[in-house]
Amino acid sequence: MDGKLHAVIGAGTGVAVAQSIGMEPVETAVLMGAGIIAGLVPDLDTAGKLANKISLSHKMIQGFVRTTGILAGAYAWFGLSGYAMYIGLALGIFLLLIAPKFSQKLMLLISGVAVIAAGLAMSEIWVWLSGSYVAGAALVAHRSYTHSIIGLIFFAIIAFYVNERFAMEGLFWTLVLGYASHLLADMRFIPGNKRGIKLFLPFSQKGV
Template sequence: MDGKTHFIVGGIAGVGVANYIGADLSTAVSLTLLGGCVGLVPDLDVNGTLAKRVTMNKNWLVFLLGLLGIMVIIYSVWGSSTNFPWLGIIVGSGLLTLPSIIVKQKMMLLLTGLAIGAAGISLQSTWLIMLGVYISIASRLPHRSLTHSLIGLGYFSGFGYFLEQDIKIDGVMFVCSIGYLSHLILDMKWIPKNRRGVKFFQPFSKLEL
């Protein structure tokens, strides 16, 4: 399934959660955008050399990292409890410019993950540390491996929990869970145009659904 479809369906998941919890307009917009971004996250394991054949090409990656950079900057300035937000601001600015500097997608993702993890440690932010670890590991994995499994879903749901606790916006964990799950469902082999399915239970089972 292509990136546009994953983004749209993830966004719809965000709209559904916002409607369910009765969110106000600004929160609903935030949850919708979050859902769209989370819908793309499992494909951070995509190799740049396959960009034209798989679901996330560099344009989508630049878009996703740019939004993440803005989010890190905003959090560093207004949301962090630390008195030294400069590392977060530097990392966020780097996410806005890094894709135009580094050509190789895997290396760009690895450096991004390490930088976000370092910012999370500096800002004492669990969700930023978890995101940095996720991106770093995903950058070294083959496509449709652990990021496309229940382990990946559980990990990113945990990320959503800590993000919700930190920014105090109800529904964030649900959006992270449902948006992520929507990606796995859309990649199942019973969906038209999918040549491969998803091995939900890897590394414990190779059963492909």
Template sequence: MRGKTHLAIGVAIGAGAAVYFSPDLTHAHTYIGAAAFSALAADLDGTSMLSGKLTKASRQIRQYAVWVGCICAAAVLYLWLAGHTVRLEIACAGISAMLIGLTMSTGAIRNALVSLVGIGVAALGLSRGEWWLIGVGVFIAWAPWLNHRGLTHTLWMIPLWWWLGTGLEQDLQVEGLAITAALGYLSHLAADTLTPSGVKWLYPLTKFTFRIKV
């Protein structure tokens, strides 16, 4: 399924979570960001479905995303070196933007760049003593080298992603982020199940491909 479809589903889940958990929409951007990123995260593996024939608009989005991510990363690095407190929201926004841009390109260089971002996230988590952030970093660094629709597209990733979400929820003190992130990730697998290629939900226990014709 197309990346923009996964993204749209993630945004819808985030918006619904914002209305449910925060009726005043104070944290709407946090819910939408967590769900949108989660809905795309599974496709950090192998050759992303976002890396096919890019339209002019998607190429521009990729360029903007990478540049925004680089600017945010530079700002975070400057603040850290200057001894200032680095806001987690800024770091997450920059990382998310950069990863969205990078998932739209292919090859070993792309994989290495994504892994480098993952190592940076893990290092940030280590410096903050936050295991969930280390886990996200390890996932980002490891996923690009896996076959597409392999381990990142399995049932086992849902509880893992929920656990990572609980760390973010506790860190930001925003109720419902864990379930929002898990639902975002789950939506990706469910949507891909509706495509002809299907999803190996129980891999590596079985290579049986689950698919639903619509």
């Protein structure tokens, strides 16, 4: 399903939770935001817009590595001689060759690892758990583990610690139900979803 629809359903989930516990408009808006985030998170496993937003642009990194390679090569060619020149040229060529390898998925993985490191440094469980989720999403195939019960449980653990940290009524359930709404909306019984999701990974590959 389309990202915009997931966002709308996630927002609706947040509003519904807020309504059910009789919240004020401001808190309702916060839960709405939390619902949108939770409703979009499972698609981090796609090389898509959301993944792009939270990771450094792979195109930018590619350009940077390529430019550095050209500069290193030029510097070696014009400024160095003998061994040093060959090493400089080899380094330049090496950088040009690896530049295209900086894919969006790799940047997402690197970003996830950076968030894990930051979370560990700050001793914030929810931060490094979120980083683990992001890094994991970068490594798995689209609509696999992030769209399974295991993914939902992992996200619920993150939601638990987010709620511990920010202690807001309805936050935990908004996050969990927002995430669950995404899985539901991607299921086969919804018209337009041909593939469905592998809800029972790793125990079953069957799409539901």
